[in-house]
Amino acid sequence: MDTSRLVPSQVFFTKGAGKHRNRLQSFELALRTAGIEQCNLVRVSSILPPGCKILSRAKGLKDLKPGQITFVVLAEASTNEPSRMVGAGVALAQPAAGEQYGYISEHHGFGLKENRLADLVEDMAATMLATTLGIEFNPETAYDDRKEIYRMSGKIVRTRACVKTGEGDKDGLWTTVVAAAVFLL
Secondary structure, eight states, rough: GGGGSSSSEEEEEHHHHHHHSSSSHHHHHHHHHOOOOOSSEEEOOSSTTTTTTEEEEEHHTTTTTTTTTTEEEEEEEEEETTTTTEEEEEEEEEEESTSSOEEEEEEEESSSSSSHHHHHHHHHHHHHHHHHTTTTOTTOOOOOHHHHHHHTTOEEEEEEEEEEEOOOOOOOOEEEEEEEEEEEO
């Protein structure tokens, strides 16, 4: 088998939420709103291959086939506690050098608003890439300050986050949120 065929050439980002009395069905509904429920999802770790093209969600979803084995970096969180905030997010840090790989981070948890979650996952991806590229920075400084150092280095060309939050249903239904980086071969 030619394993070079398993290196993704494209990626897109998507997110969704679902509510149901059963946890599994709330997860299915979250995948539906994300548009990836028809795929056989295989979770992978967080490397963005060199030269991997970033697609829009609409273009990426059009390229999926029902039953397709689909590699994803997936974050998911669920709760059946009324009013409990859940969040799932993925983020990308793409290097300026085309031959260098990038990073996709994921985080899922409780209590974070969407903007804080977006900053957190973007910070994680950018920091992993920065350490790989040898960019010197103080990890204790605020992400906004480090972001400027990363930008000024000229080594990180793009960061972005895709996050989804949801509040636990007042009647105790399962609430599930997902965020995914979906790879296409």
